Every structure is written in C-alpha cells, then in structure tokens.
Amino acid sequence: MRTLLNSALPTKEYFLDYVEETSYCWYFHGSKNSDGYGIWKEGIQITAHRLSYLLFKGPIENKIIHHTCECKMCVNPDHLEATDSPQAHGKLHKQKRVQDGKQTPILISRPFNG
Numbered sequence: 001m002r003t004l005l006n007s008a009l010p011t012k013e014y015f016l017d018y019v020e021e022t023s024y025c026w027y028f029h030g031s032k033n034s035d036g037y038g039i040w041k042e043g044i045q046i047t048a049h050r051l052s053y054l055l056f057k058g059p060i061e062n063k064i065i066h067h068t069c070e071c072k073m074c075v076n077p078d079h080l081e082a083t084d085s086p087q088a089h090g091k092l093h094k095q096k097r098v099q100d101g102k103q104t105p106i107l108i109s110r111p112f113n114g
C-alpha cells in the first residue's frame with residue numbers, strides 16, 4: 001500500500017462504472033475476494049472499499065477502513081471510516097453490537113465533502 005502510485009489509480013468516474021449507487025449503500029459489481037470484499041484488479045490490486053476511500057477521501061496510510069454500514073461490498077465513502085489499529089477497529093464493531101440507544105451514537109458518518 002505504501003508504494004501505491006497515483007498514476008495506477010482509476011478515475012472516480014471509471015471506478016463508479018463498476019458501482020451501483022442506491023440511496024444508502026453503493027454496491028461494487030466487480031470481483032469478490034475470499035473474505036467477501038470487492039476487489040479491484042485494474043492497474044492496482046486493492047479492495048474496492050479501500051480504493052473508494054483513496055479516491056474520495058484521501059490517503060489511507062496503514063489504516064484499516066471500517067464500514068459503518070457493515071456491508072462488505074459497499075463502497076459509499078460516507079460509510080467508510082479509517083481506524084488506526086485492529087484494536088480500534090474491533091472496538092467499533094463491539095460498540096455497535098452493545099449500542100442500546102442510551103449512549104451517543106458513535107458510528108455517525110461525516111457528510112461527504114468531496
């Protein structure tokens with residue numbers, strides 16, 4: 001990931017040709033890897049949601065990209081959140097499971113601002 005070249009990235013428009021945008025999730029229509037995540041194979045090989053994050057939100061570095069919607073094939077940048085470590089990522093999943101409405105929701109996606 002660290003050696004990723006910008007020139008190897010598709011344009012947003014090209015990437016979106018592979019995406020079905022619904023009013024909530026955006027479904028990737030390309031290949032799937034064994035973990036159930038969409039995978040991009042042109043120019044670079046990267047999971048589709050990480051590619052979406054790179055294209056719409058910016059550099060990922062070594063972060064883990066979490067789906068706030070919990071849908072593995074979703075590439076909606078509004079549903080993608082970078083977490084710093086596997087621990088932080090695990091916490092998000094745990095917190096969502098125990099969320100009972102009394103706590104302030106922690107999984108609010110920020111508005112997409114380009």
Ligand SMILES: [Zn+2]
Nearest residue numbers: 025069074079
């Ligand atoms: Zn989604």
Ligand SMILES: [Zn+2]
Nearest residue numbers: 065066067089
């Ligand atoms: Zn996650």
